[in-house]
Amino acid sequence: MWTLGITQWSLPGNHGYTLQLAKQLGFDAVQLEFGSWEAGMALSHKRLRALYRHDSEALGIRLLPLTINALCRYGIVDGLDTPDGQIAKDTILAALEAAADMGLEGVTLPSFGAGEIKTQAHYEHTVEALRFTCEKAAALGLTVYTENVLDAQAMERLFRDCGSDCLRLLFDSQNYSVFGHDDAVDVLKTHWNRLGNHLHVKDGGDMGTMLLGTGSSPFAQVMETLRERGYAGTIVLENNYGSLPLCQQAKDCFSLVQQDMKTVCMAMK
Numbered sequence: 001m002w003t004l005g006i007t008q009w010s011l012p013g014n015h016g017y018t019l020q021l022a023k024q025l026g027f028d029a030v031q032l033e034f035g036s037w038e039a040g041m042a043l044s045h046k047r048l049r050a051l052y053r054h055d056s057e058a059l060g061i062r063l064l065p066l067t068i069n070a071l072c073r074y075g076i077v078d079g080l081d082t083p084d085g086q087i088a089k090d091t092i093l094a095a096l097e098a099a100a101d102m103g104l105e106g107v108t109l110p111s112f113g114a115g116e117i118k119t120q121a122h123y124e125h126t127v128e129a130l131r132f133t134c135e136k137a138a139a140l141g142l143t144v145y146t147e148n149v150l151d152a153q154a155m156e157r158l159f160r161d162c163g164s165d166c167l168r169l170l171f172d173s174q175n176y177s178v179f180g181h182d183d184a185v186d187v188l189k190t191h192w193n194r195l196g197n198h199l200h201v202k203d204g205g206d207m208g209t210m211l212l213g214t215g216s217s218p219f220a221q222v223m224e225t226l227r228e229r230g231y232a233g234t235i236v237l238e239n240n241y242g243s244l245p246l247c248q249q250a251k252d253c254f255s256l257v258q259q260d261m262k263t264v265c266m267a268m269k
Helices: 015-025 045-059 082-100 120-140 152-162 184-192 217-229 255-266
Strands: 003-007 030-031 106-110 143-147 167-169 198-201 234-237
Touching: 003 015, 003 167, 003 255, 015 030, 015 045, 015 255, 045 082, 045 167, 082 106, 082 120, 120 143, 120 152, 143 152, 152 167, 184 217, 198 217, 217 255, 234 255
Parallel strands: 003 030, 003 234, 106 143, 143 167, 198 234
Antiparallel strands: none
């Protein structure tokens, strides 16, 4: 049976209340963000990790693999031996330590912003960074997720070149359309066995700016595929409910979250 989750950065308000809000809204799981390098990598601190572990157990909210969004600012595409690459490397190592300490399944390495794969050199450096991360993760019993917009053929090459059993795909329903591609459903079907335990859904013209099913993403086709194939992982909402322009659609931002929750539930019936 599939379950429903939400990313920490999607919920309006102070992130310190993320798990409490998720519980109130009826979610099964939350995906936390490791924290930026500039702000001291929040979850590198054991005190904060302990608080999240406590709240997760007390509230019955599962914690999904830890996302390293800092890689969107300090990319891995120019190599781990560059100044930005060294920051990325240090952040990856600290995130792996945090994920292991919190009992999480693993970490996610997004390839967007400064980490977008635009050239062959970018691809090769990304493979290098994923190999490095997978080697460290395997020693800790962790899984590594890659989130990118490679087409199905290039994705096959990426997994082959990385050559690690602990690498999985974090699929997102909107990322492809935002970057001008129409490969989302093809990638979902082709790499179904690489999905791991969760995936993201969002919609809009820009990233996560419109309610599910009202934007440019192939949301309906993605949900049809999940339903027909009996998806049993966690469907994670990633719309920007507390930010403009989406938050303007209701006086209560949380009603927008609930509306998307209902949309997913209806689509999976």
